[in-house]
Amino acid sequence: MNILLVCACGSSTSILMQNMRDNLKDDEKDWEIGALSVxxxxxxxxxxxxxxxxxxxxxxxxxxxxxxxxxxxxTILNISAIDFGRCNGEAVLNMIRENEKNK
Structure with a gap:
């Protein structure tokens, strides 16, 4: 799975990106997560x-x-302001996981 976080200048997502990487499950360790500006x-x-x-x-x-x-x-999704502000990588990953279940 390749995931791209997009923000205004590409830097504000770096903490969230790292938190997401830290919260990957064992079977998700091959997921690639990156961040870029629009x-x-x-x-x-x-x-x-x-x-x-x-x-x-x-x-x-x-x-x-x-x-x-x-x-x-x-798939294009919006990160909630609360999860983004709290750098809640687990919640963002759960959004992806839930989306995958519903495909």
């Missing part, structure tokens, strides 16, 4: 299964969905 991410969406948008870029959800519309299997 401008950096625009040309790199194709290698990800999930694109998670930080609250400060939530307003760009439709634009990002448009850029990803021809990428098979990609």
């Amino acid at each position: 401008s950096e991410a625009k040309t790199k969406f194709g290698k990800y299964d999930y694109v998670l948008l930080a609250p400060q870029v939530k307003f760009q959800t439709n634009m990002i969905k448009g850029l990803c519309k021809d990428i098979p299997g990609i």
Whole structure:
């Protein structure tokens, strides 16, 4: 599983990204989690299964969905402001896990 966290400048997600890595289960240890700014991410969406948008870029959800519309299997989700603010990697991972169950 390849996961991309997207924020305004790419730096505010680094703590959340590390917390997510720390909370991966044993069978998820091969998951790759990265973080980029919106401008950096625009040309790199194709290698990800999930694109998670930080609250400060939530307003760009439709634009990002448009850029990803021809990428098979990609899922775009918004990270809740509470989970983002608390750097709650476990909650963000649970959002992905739940989404995977419902596919």
